[in-house]
Amino acid sequence: xxxxxxxxxxxxxxxxxxxxxxxxxxxxxxxxxxxxxxxxxxxxxxxxxxxxxxxxxxxxxxxxxxxxxxxxxxxxxxxxxxxxxxxxxxxxxxxxxxxxxxxxxxxxxxxxxxxxxxxxxxxxxxxxxxxxxxxxxxxxxxxxxxxxxxxxxxxxxxxxxxxxxxxxxxxxxxxxxxxxxxxxxxxxxxxxxxxxxxxxxxxxx
Amino acid sequence: xxxxxxxxxxxxxxxxxxxxxxxxxxxxxxxxxxxxxxxxxxxxxxxxxxxxxxxxxxxxxxxxxxxxxxxxxxxxxxxxxxxxxxxxxxxxxxxxxxxxxxxxxxxxxxxxxxxxxxxxxxxxxxxxxxxxxxxxxxxxxxxxxxxxxxxxxxxxxxxxxxxxxxxxxxxxxxxxxxxxxxxxxxxxxxxxxxxxxxxxxxxxxxxxxxxxxxxxxxxxxxxxxxxxxxxxxxxxxxxxxxxxxxxxxxxxxxxxxxxxxxxxxxxxxxxxxxxxxxxxxxxxxxxxxxxxxxxxxxxxxxxxxxxxxxxxxxxxxxxxxxxxxxxxxxxxxxxxxxxxxxxxxxxxxxxxxxxxxxxxxxxxxxxxxxxxxxxxxxxxxxxxxxxxxxxxxxxxxxxxxxxxxxxxxxxxxxxxxxxxxxxxxxxxxxxxxxxxxxxxxxxxxxxxxxxxxxxxxxxxxxx
Numbered sequence: 001x002x003x004x005x006x007x008x009x010x011x012x013x014x015x016x017x018x019x020x021x022x023x024x025x026x027x028x029x030x031x032x033x034x035x036x037x038x039x040x041x042x043x044x045x046x047x048x049x050x051x052x053x054x055x056x057x058x059x060x061x062x063x064x065x066x067x068x069x070x071x072x073x074x075x076x077x078x079x080x081x082x083x084x085x086x087x088x089x090x091x092x093x094x095x096x097x098x099x100x101x102x103x104x105x106x107x108x109x110x111x112x113x114x115x116x117x118x119x120x121x122x123x124x125x126x127x128x129x130x131x132x133x134x135x136x137x138x139x140x141x142x143x144x145x146x147x148x149x150x151x152x153x154x155x156x157x158x159x160x161x162x163x164x165x166x167x168x169x170x171x172x173x174x175x176x177x178x179x180x181x182x183x184x185x186x187x188x189x190x191x192x193x194x195x196x197x198x199x200x201x202x203x204x205x
Numbered sequence: 206x207x208x209x210x211x212x213x214x215x216x217x218x219x220x221x222x223x224x225x226x227x228x229x230x231x232x233x234x235x236x237x238x239x240x241x242x243x244x245x246x247x248x249x250x251x252x253x254x255x256x257x258x259x260x261x262x263x264x265x266x267x268x269x270x271x272x273x274x275x276x277x278x279x280x281x282x283x284x285x286x287x288x289x290x291x292x293x294x295x296x297x298x299x300x301x302x303x304x305x306x307x308x309x310x311x312x313x314x315x316x317x318x319x320x321x322x323x324x325x326x327x328x329x330x331x332x333x334x335x336x337x338x339x340x341x342x343x344x345x346x347x348x349x350x351x352x353x354x355x356x357x358x359x360x361x362x363x364x365x366x367x368x369x370x371x372x373x374x375x376x377x378x379x380x381x382x383x384x385x386x387x388x389x390x391x392x393x394x395x396x397x398x399x400x401x402x403x404x405x406x407x408x409x410x411x412x413x414x415x416x417x418x419x420x421x422x423x424x425x426x427x428x429x430x431x432x433x434x435x436x437x438x439x440x441x442x443x444x445x446x447x448x449x450x451x452x453x454x455x456x457x458x459x460x461x462x463x464x465x466x467x468x469x470x471x472x473x474x475x476x477x478x479x480x481x482x483x484x485x486x487x488x489x490x491x492x493x494x495x496x497x498x499x500x501x502x503x504x505x506x507x508x509x510x511x512x513x514x515x516x517x518x519x520x521x522x523x524x525x526x527x528x529x530x531x532x533x534x535x536x537x538x539x540x541x542x543x544x545x546x547x548x549x550x551x552x553x554x555x556x557x558x559x560x561x562x563x564x565x566x567x568x569x570x571x572x573x574x575x576x577x578x579x580x581x582x583x584x585x586x587x588x589x590x591x592x593x594x595x596x597x598x599x600x601x602x603x604x605x606x607x608x609x610x611x612x613x614x615x616x617x618x619x620x621x622x623x624x625x626x627x628x629x630x631x632x633x634x635x636x637x638x639x640x641x642x643x644x645x646x647x648x649x650x651x652x653x654x655x656x657x658x659x660x661x662x663x664x665x666x667x668x
Binding site: 117118139145148152155156159162163166167169170171172174175176178179182183185186189190193194196197 | 272273274275332335336338339342345346349350351354355356359360363364367368370371374375378379382392
């Protein structure tokens with residue numbers, strides 16, 4: 001698997017594409033595919049710091065998160081997301097400008113010596129900081145629960161990418177995997193009760 | 206078998222029992238309280254790493270438990286902290302059946318207690334940040350329910366706790382890996398900032414308190430108090446352990462000054478905001494912040510005595526806030542706006558009295574549980590920081606006046622009789638809570654043994 005390390009620019013490009021897509025798209029079921037691609041890219045970058053078992057655990061957790069979120073939203077019969085035909089978010093020009101700004105900021109921070117104490121590869125640093133920046137964008141601009149959930153998952157992914165270089169312990173990988181699964185369960189739960197609540201409100205005049 | 210395994214095994218057993226009993230709300234709440242109480246007794250009284258005889262059987266519980274190469278240790282310095290958390294659960298859970306909570310609450314509450322206990326047991330202790338995040342996730346499940354489906358406050362809390370987790374994990378690593386001392390000022394400043402950010406979130410210091418008024422609006426006050434007491438205690442204990450473990454941090458006067466200033470701002474802001482609230486539930490949320498602000502002033506004073514007072518305040522607040530929230534839970538059944546609550550005290554005298562005496566205790570009025578500790582803090586900080594002393598006094602006077610105003614409204618004249626009266630069982634709980642608050646006001650030394658136990662565990666902080 002060492003040959004993968006020769007193409008580390010690829011997961012960084014994938015992260016830029018997926019992060020931008022998640023920030024610009026309206027959150028919907030298709031977003032889960034983009035999120036899955038993001039988890040694959042994160043696992044690829046994490047392979048530079050973690051043992052193979054840790055990378056596999058991260059990948060499986062990420063894909064599981066996407067499946068749970070997908071099933072959670074699909075199970076809701078009258079899902080408000082399903083009726084949403086628009087692909088792109090509102091205020092698109094503003095979001096594009098904000099995305100460009102956070103991209104430039106994350107690349108320049110990665111090029112500075114912020115993580116000089118830790119031996120972190122440049123590709124991982126750029127990818128992680130972009131993930132954190134795009135997650136802040138999602139959290140800051142989104143009132144939608146699914147967008148907030150995706151934002152939090154992205155934030156944790158970015159942080160653990162850097163943290164993998166500092167503390168590549170299996171226990172921490174397991175704990176952070178629990179955090180990912182916890183976030184997805186919490187948001188599936190909240191979305192489900194909110195949908196039921198809005199359905200019952202619609203029924204009661 | 207290790208003590209950690211016993212705690213988690215029994216937590217799961219009791220949690221499942223509560224799940225089975227979920228349709229019998231009283232049985233479920235009492236099962237959870239008995240579970241929490243029995244685990245607290247086990248943690249505080251049983252000796253570990255030594256064989257003892259139970260009848261004819263020799264039993265030995267190991268204090269350490271290793272999972273995936275990481276140790277969960279029930280060492281002497283965390284035993285009183287974990288015991289306190291479970292005792293808090295045992296005190297707060299029995300009344301859960303009286304208020305409007307989800308039937309899964311006792312079950313989830315026990316799991317939250319176990320996760321917070323794990324945060325205190327894990328080694329390296331920096332990993333506690335992840336466990337506190339997991340506990341916050343559990344809290345979302347009890348804050349947002351079918352009865353209370355709105356979840357803005359719970360979502361805000363989860364977002365903030367995630368930021369805190371990331372921030373504290375990085376700070377811990379910087380402290381361990383980069384070897385920060387007073388000779389590395391740039392790194393030291395970065396760590397101080399990140400640490401302050403993380404703990405400000407965990408302790409709900411403004412402006413990171415924004416989830417609190419929203420949550421109290423969206424859920425039952427009693428549930429919120431349970432969550433707040435457990436999560437803030439976890440954050441507080443985590444902070445004490447940080448200070449105990451890192452000499453460099455302990456020696457930074459900047460950190461103590463920062464905590465004290467945060468406490469002063471929090472207290473003043475919260476007193477003013479609570480006085481200006483029209484919604485009685487939000488008023489309670491800001492009263493909780495006043496209490497937190499005073500604790501921060503005590504921590505920020507930095508002396509051993511002041512830290513002991515902070516621990517005492519943390520112990521007393523479980524009872525104070527529990528009684529306050531239980532009373533409020535009933536008062537809220539009639540109206541939310543203070544202006545609409547005229548005369549409610551005549552129909553629900555016990556609930557109104559519990560709410561007012563709870564608030565008086567938060568204010569630190571004589572004869573209530575909050576007074577002795579606040580008075581001691583006032584005398585402690587009077588000579589070192591006049592502004593802090595003035596703030597403590599301001600909180601006592603400000604909240605005291607608020608109680609007088611609320612009492613005048615709650616026991617004001619009212620003609621209509623359409624308010625729901627409280628039944629017999631809640632009256633017993635409310636009266637018991639009021640008596641306990643008065644008892645602790647007369648005998649404050651009841652919490653001293655616990656404070657001394659904690660202090661002896663944090664040997665670097667309490668020399």
